[in-house]
Amino acid sequence: MVRSKMVQKFISMWPRAVWDVTEEGDRKLYLNEQLPELRNPGVYVLYRDDSPYYIGQAEVLYTRLHDHANKSTDRYFNFWNFFSAFICEKKYLDDVEGILIAAMPTANKSTPKMDPVRMPDYVGKRIRNMRRHEADPVTRKDFAKLQGFLRHLGKIKGGAPDLSSRKGYSRS
16 A cells, blocks of 8 residues: 655755746746656745745745745735745645645735644743743842741841851852
């Protein structure tokens, strides 16, 4: 039994300038003749430098990417300089596009057609507490203990107590 792959081939971070390369002495675009893979359906990512800008899908990748690169009336014409493409069967277009949109922040207004998994509230609270502690290692609880200890010191007459013998405090 032959198993179908969701993504059969991919193009990664090709410069937009590939849409300007023509056959020697001819006006035909090189990609039109030499890359039959682009005649297939797929999902593409347009990048502005290294950042994903837009994610889309097309039944014929060549046509859609060519339009983005060469039609000045195209909505994204001025906003990208690299692209990636994922060649896949038509039945997988929505799934691959949804995964990419969910995984990468872009200018897309669409949302993935799948249910997100929310981070449990207690995990978010623990992370916030850890970050607060990194920014200010003395917590309110620590500060309250310190205040109590200082009040206790004020009541003691005579020399300073040995801090290492106190519960919860050390000399480090």
